[in-house]
Amino acid sequence: MKSYIVGVGMTKFEKPGTRAWQYWDMAEEAGTKALADAQVAYEDVEQVPVGHCFQASTAAQRAVYAIGLTGVPVYNVNNNCATGSTALMMARQFVEGGISDCVLALGFEKMARGALGAGADGGDFASSPVARHYGIMAAAHGFEATPPTAQIFGNAAREHMERHGTTERQLAAVAAKNHRHSADNPNAQFQDVWSVDEILAARTVHRPLTKLQCSPTSDGAAAAVVVSERFVVRHGLHARAVEIAGQAMTTDTEESFASGSCIDVVGTPMSRAAARLAYERSGLGIEDVDVVELHDCFSVNELLTYEALGMCPDGESGKLVESGATTHGGQWVVNPSGGLISKGHPLGATGLAQAAELTWQLRGEAGGRQVAGARVGLAHNIGLGGAAVVTLLRKP
Template identity: 60%
Template sequence: MSQNVYVVGVGMTPFRKPGSVDAQGDDVDYPQLVREAGRAALADAGVEYAQIEQAIAGYVYGDSTSGQRGLYELGLTGIPISNVNNNCSTGSTALFLGRQLIAGGLADCVLAVGFEKMQKGSLTMAFGDREPPLMRHLAAQAELYEPTTAPYAAQLFGNAGREHMTQYGTTAEQFARIAEKNHRHSANNPYAQFQDVYTLDQILESKMISEPLTKLQCSPTSDGSAAAVLASERFVDQHGLGDRAVRIAAQHMVTDTPATFEDRSAISVVGADMTRLAARKAYDTAGFGPQDVQVVELHDCFSTNELLSYEALGLCGEGEGGSLIDSGATTYGGRWVVNPSGGLISKGHPLGATGLAQCAELTWQLRGQAGPRQVDGVRAALQHNIGLGGAAVVTLYTRA
C-alpha cells in the first residue's frame, strides 16, 4: 500500500545567466550551487543531512557522478546517491524518484536536488558522433514545417504555436501576452534571473527567434540549483514537521506515445499528449482536478508552450488557450495564478533545477510564505514539467 509523501523543506539559489560570479568576483561552480540549495532545503525542514537516507541528483550537462560531487558539499555519509537526466523535466524526475522511494516504504527521508551550470547561448546537441535523442521529433516536425537556422527548440515550439494559430485563430499578441504576464510576475521574485517588466509592444518588437516567438518569449539558459526534502508521514509525525509539510496528493510521469509521431501534428511533437495523459492520471489519483487548484507552475519554456499547456492540463478546452489569456484568468485576480514565480521565461531555466524550483514555489505558496507574489487562499497547487525526448511530470500538492 502506497504511503503518503510530504515535502518538508525546500531551497534554491537565485537563477543567474551562465558565467555569473559571486560577490567576490569568483566563478560559481555547480558544487557551490548544490551546497547553497541543499543547505537551504535542510534548514527549511529542520533536518540534518545525516538524517537523509537516499539522495537523487538531477542535471543535464555534466559528467557521470556530478551529483555525488555536489552533494558531498553537504556531508560524506555513504548514502546511495543516484544521478538522473530527463532533459528539461530532470528536476521533477528527481522528485518523482524520491517520492517513489518513500511511497514504496524504502525510505523515510530523501533529498532531491537539481542543478545546472550551462553554456551561454541557445541549446545545442552535445555529441556529434551519434544520433541525437530528438532525431525522431525533429524528423516528424520537418515533415510539417521547413527547417530553418533558428535554434532547434525554438523551431519546435514556434511551429507548434504556428499550428495552433492556423487551427484556432490564435494570435501572436496572445502568445506575447503570456510573456508579458510572466515577466510582470517575476518582478516580485528575488530568485528570478530577470525581474524587469515589459510592455506587450516591447515583447512583440524584440528580436524574432522563430515565428511567432520573439526573444522575450523564450526562456534563457541559466545557472542555478533547487532542492526538496521529502518525508514519510511517520517521519513527519516523529519530528514534529506537520506545520511545514506539504502533501504530494498525486504525481505521474508519462513518456512519448505513438501519437507523438503519428498525429502529424507539431503540437503533439512537443509533448501535448504526454501532458494531457499525465494530468488525467494525476487528477484521477488525487480525486480533484484543475478547477480545485488556485496556483499553477507550468513549463513555459516558450510562451507557445504555456498556451498549449493550458489546454492539455484542462484549464480550458481545446483551442481556447488564447481566450483564456485574454480573459485575465491566469494572473492575480483571475481564476488561477499561473507561474507566479515568473516561470521559465523570466525566472530562468537551468534545466536540472527547474522542476524542483517549481516545487519550491508551490510549497511556499501553500504555506503562505511567497511574500509579495503570494496567491490568496491557496489550498491546492498544480505543477507541470516537460522534457522533449521525452517525459512529462504532473504533480498535485495540498496542504498537509
C-alpha cells in the same frame, strides 16, 4: 503511504557565468537551504536523487559530497528538461514505497550561454536523442537556421494559430504576464516588466516567437526534502509539511508522432495523459487548483499546457490568457514565480524550483507574489524525448 515536502531551497537563477561558482557550489547552497527549511540534518537523509543534464555521470556525488559524506545512495538523473521533477518523483517513490523516511531531491545545472542545440546535450541533429521529433518537424515545416528548440515550438505556435486563430498578441500576453510576475521574485533571473507591445517588438528568434517569449539558459540549483508521514509526526513538522497528493510521469506514445503535428511532437499528449493520471491519483481536479507552475519554455507551451491540463477546451487558450484568468485575481495564478521565461531554466533544477515555489505558496510564504488562500498547487514539467511530469501538492 503518504509523502510530504517539508523543506525546499534554491539559488537565484542567473545568466551563465554571472558568478564564479561551480555546480557543486550551487548544489550545496540549494541543498543546505532545503535541509535548514525542513529543520532536518543531512544525517537523517537516506537517499539522494540528483538531476543534471550537462555534467559528467557522477557529478551528483561531487555535488552532494559538499553537503555531507554519510555514504547514502546518490543517483544521477537525466530526463532533459523534466530532470528536476523526475528526481522529485524518485524521492516520492522511495518514501511512498516504504523504502525510506527522508529523501533529499536535488537538481542543478551549470550551462553555456546561447541557445541549446538539437537536444539538451547541445549535439547536432543527426545524433540527437530527439532526432525523430525533429524529423517530423522537418517533414512538415522544413529545418531552418534558427535554434532548434525555438524552431520546433515556434512551429507548434504557427500550427495553433492556423487551426484556432490564436494571435501573436495572445502569445506575447503569456510572456508579459510571466515577466510581470517575476518582478516580485528575488530568485528570478529577470525581474524586468515588459508590455505586450515591447515583447512583440523584441528580436524574432523563430517566427512568431521573440526573444522575450523564450526561456534563457541559466545557472542554478533547487532542492526539496521529501519525508514520510511518520517522519513528520516524529519530528513535529506538521507546520512545514505540504502533501504530494498525486503525481504522474508519462512518456511519448504513438499519439505523439502519428499526426505529424509539432503540437503533438512537443509533448501535448504526454502532458494531457500525465494530468489525467495525477488527477485520478489525487482525487483532485483542475477546478480545485489555486496556483500552477508550468513549463513555459516558450510562450506557446504555456497555451498548449492550459489545454492539456483541462483549463480550457482545445483552441481556447489564447482567449484564456487574455481574459486574466491565469493571473492574480483570476481563477488560477499561473507561474507566479515568473516561469521559465523570466525566472530562468537551468534544466536539472527547473522541476524542483517549481516544487519550491508551490511549497512557499501553499505555506503562505511567497511574499509579494503570494496567491491569496492557496491550498492546492500543480506543477507541470516536460522534457523532449520525452517525459512529462504533473504533480499535485496540497496543504493538509
